[in-house]
Amino acid sequence: MSLYTRFTAHLDTVLDILEADGVLPTGLNRKPVTVEPPRDASHGDLATNAAMVLAKPAGTNPRALAEAIVEKLEGLTEVASASIAGPGFINLTLTDVTWRSELAVLAEEGDDYGRSDIGQGVTVNVEYVSANPTGPMHMGHCRGAVVGDALATLLEYAGHKVIREYYINDAGGQVDVLARSAHLRYREALGEAITIPEGLYPGDYLVLVGEALMHDFGDTYKDKPESEWLGLFRKRAVEYMMILIREDLGKLGIKHDVFSSEAELQAAGKPDEAEAWLRAHDLVYDGVLEAPKGELPDDWEPVVLPLFRSTKFGDDQDRPIKKSNGSWTYFGADMAYHYQKAQSADQLIDIWGADHAGTVKRIQAAVAALTEGKARFDVKLIQMVRLLRDGEPVKMSKRAGNFVTLADVVQEVGKDVVRFTMLTRKADAQMDFDFAKVVEASKDNPVFYVQYAHARISSLGRRAEEAGIVLPAPDLSLLGTAELGLIKLAAQFPRVVEGAALTREPHRIAFYLNDLASAFHGWWNMGNDDPRARVILADDPALTSSRLFLSRGIGQIIRNGLALMGVAALTELN
RNA sequence: GCACCCGUAGCUCAGCAGGAUAGAGCAUCAGAUUCCUAAUCUGAGGGCCAUGGGUUCGAAUCCCGUCGGGUGCACCA
Numbered sequence: 001m002s003l004y005t006r007f008t009a010h011l012d013t014v015l016d017i018l019e020a021d022g023v024l025p026t027g028l029n030r031k032p033v034t035v036e037p038p039r040d041a042s043h044g045d046l047a048t049n050a051a052m053v054l055a056k057p058a059g060t061n062p063r064a065l066a067e068a069i070v071e072k073l074e075g076l077t078e079v080a081s082a083s084i085a086g087p088g089f090i091n092l093t094l095t096d097v098t099w100r101s102e103l104a105v106l107a108e109e110g111d112d113y114g115r116s117d118i119g120q121g122v123t124v125n126v127e128y129v130s131a132n133p134t135g136p137m138h139m140g141h142c143r144g145a146v147v148g149d150a151l152a153t154l155l156e157y158a159g160h161k162v163i164r165e166y167y168i169n170d171a172g173g174q175v176d177v178l179a180r181s182a183h184l185r186y187r188e189a190l191g192e193a194i195t196i197p198e199g200l201y202p203g204d205y206l207v208l209v210g211e212a213l214m215h216d217f218g219d220t221y222k223d224k225p226e227s228e229w230l231g232l233f234r235k236r237a238v239e240y241m242m243i244l245i246r247e248d249l250g251k252l253g254i255k256h257d258v259f260s261s262e263a264e265l266q267a268a269g270k271p272d273e274a275e276a277w278l279r280a281h282d283l284v285y286d287g288v289l290e291a292p293k294g295e296l297p298d299d300w301e302p303v304v305l306p307l308f309r310s311t312k313f314g315d316d317q318d319r320p321i322k323k324s325n326g327s328w329t330y331f332g333a334d335m336a337y338h339y340q341k342a343q344s345a346d347q348l349i350d351i352w353g354a355d356h357a358g359t360v361k362r363i364q365a366a367v368a369a370l371t372e373g374k375a376r377f378d379v380k381l382i383q384m385v386r387l388l389r390d391g392e393p394v395k396m397s398k399r400a401g402n403f404v405t406l407a408d409v410v411q412e413v414g415k416d417v418v419r420f421t422m423l424t425r426k427a428d429a430q431m432d433f434d435f436a437k438v439v440e441a442s443k444d445n446p447v448f449y450v451q452y453a454h455a456r457i458s459s460l461g462r463r464a465e466e467a468g469i470v471l472p473a474p475d476l477s478l479l480g481t482a483e484l485g486l487i488k489l490a491a492q493f494p495r496v497v498e499g500a501a502l503t504r505e506p507h508r509i510a511f512y513l514n515d516l517a518s519a520f521h522g523w524w525n526m527g528n529d530d531p532r533a534r535v536i537l538a539d540d541p542a543l544t545s546s547r548l549f550l551s552r553g554i555g556q557i558i559r560n561g562l563a564l565m566g567v568a569a570l571t572e573l574n
Numbered sequence: 575g576c577a578c579c580c581g582u583a584g585c586u587c588a589g590c591a592g593g594a595u596a597g598a599g600c601a602u603c604a605g606a607u608u609c610c611u612a613a614u615c616u617g618a619g620g621g622c623c624a625u626g627g628g629u630u631c632g633a634a635u636c637c638c639g640u641c642g643g644g645u646g647c648a649c650c651a
Binding site: 031032034036038039040043047049052053055056062085086087088089132169172173174289290291300303305315316317319320321322323324325327329330331332334354355356357358359360361381383384424425426428429430431432440441442443444446448449452455456459460463464467499502503507508511514515518521522524525526527528529531534535536537572573 | 611
């Protein structure tokens, strides 16, 4: 239990007592009551707004209530002092012993320091990546992949059951194009000279697929009409693409639990089931869409389509679930897919590129309809990443097939750098990824800065050994003011993890680690001005041992934080 | 025309489950290196949190309008 959680419980007990004493009426809503570190450290270690938010419903004034609460809180052994400030804040200062013992807790819990059960075992399905199976992964997919994966890890750490899922879009027109492109490469593998026409995928990665297909089928389908091979080639080419994609994901350290196929979903009749249910509830009807506002497409004509009443759930327009040729729209299938996911999870999260922002409302409407409002469902939009090389945008053309692949980037800068960097911005803010900057060894680069702190800590252990200092058991009472400051920041880690999990914002971990690293570097550098402030003091094994203990604690937190981000901690820099 | 996202220091961005005097890095200026890795650190200046209202004891944070930027707008995925 984190220190903050513990004090929330303490405060709760105090409020119970005040209720029993008749100072507070029973049944007050305590939800707005918070226990947090104050922004300004001079206000103490913890602050609560309890008196302010409860005074009004209790029919008393904040100061009087605060006094009653303070009186009880002062009785706690962990509290050094409690005071009332401003409009009714209660500020607590904890004893040094309390903080020092938190350091012992950290050492004791190790890799689990920061783990919590706030998720209460609720199952969350996180669907991320879901790149079309028509080619290798490129950098456009990267950020969503990392954010989704880190979020999944974070939720697990916070006590959720997590299903990591990938939706294979293998039923649309683009996989026909893939099949035709693969067939062309197949003919090429059989010795034919080919030219790639406009509209087919030109990428080199299909050469291998063509060769594989040649091994699979010999020349059986070389000159056959499309109708004889299209379905088969589609299926086989998608399989090969998924092997490629899994490999790419593996390079980023990402492994999904479930891969769901859109084609299989349709073959199993899931969209039909969803449609039938929705029709029975008058949520699907046959109708004609209004002409789109703004510029009218050339080929627009009114047609009757089965429409889902997404307007009933806040969308601007009802949405077709089938095309005029009778096949399912992407939305029609996706709707059924989300319904299927909701069968095995309490909550759903989709990680999407921001270019799909326009379709969020309809899928949320569909989930609300099909689960009758029971499943929490969030769509997290991931903004674009601009690739730069020394400040200049990297030119890419998907049509020419020369997009920057994820594998190339991982190869160039490394998995850990890619993952960390992708988490140094809030997901819904655009970001730049500069090949030069992300590997720069300077404090401008948080990836490096955090790793450097960890490397320094690791070096301390080695140094102490080399110096041959015989270390006694650490005596935490030797740690002074500067060390306590570091401990207080370290003790916030569990709170940061909880906050990141609740708001589903994994980037908070990266920012916290940067702050922690900064505090550590500052502490370390005190040793430059004052040699007595160094960690390793050959003539003072007791102090050395205590400071090493603290350093290791900081190192532990950096490792825990990095682990949540899927990044390995470095023990030395090269 | 409509919807969504964004607007915080000169620049890049945190902070937004409402909390006290709005933070960090870069850049600028002034300092620290016989050093446990200075690949670092210390300090200073720099803000009508786009704007106008509203809710609240309290708003950068929540709600509405306006302005500015980005994205997407029929049976593409």
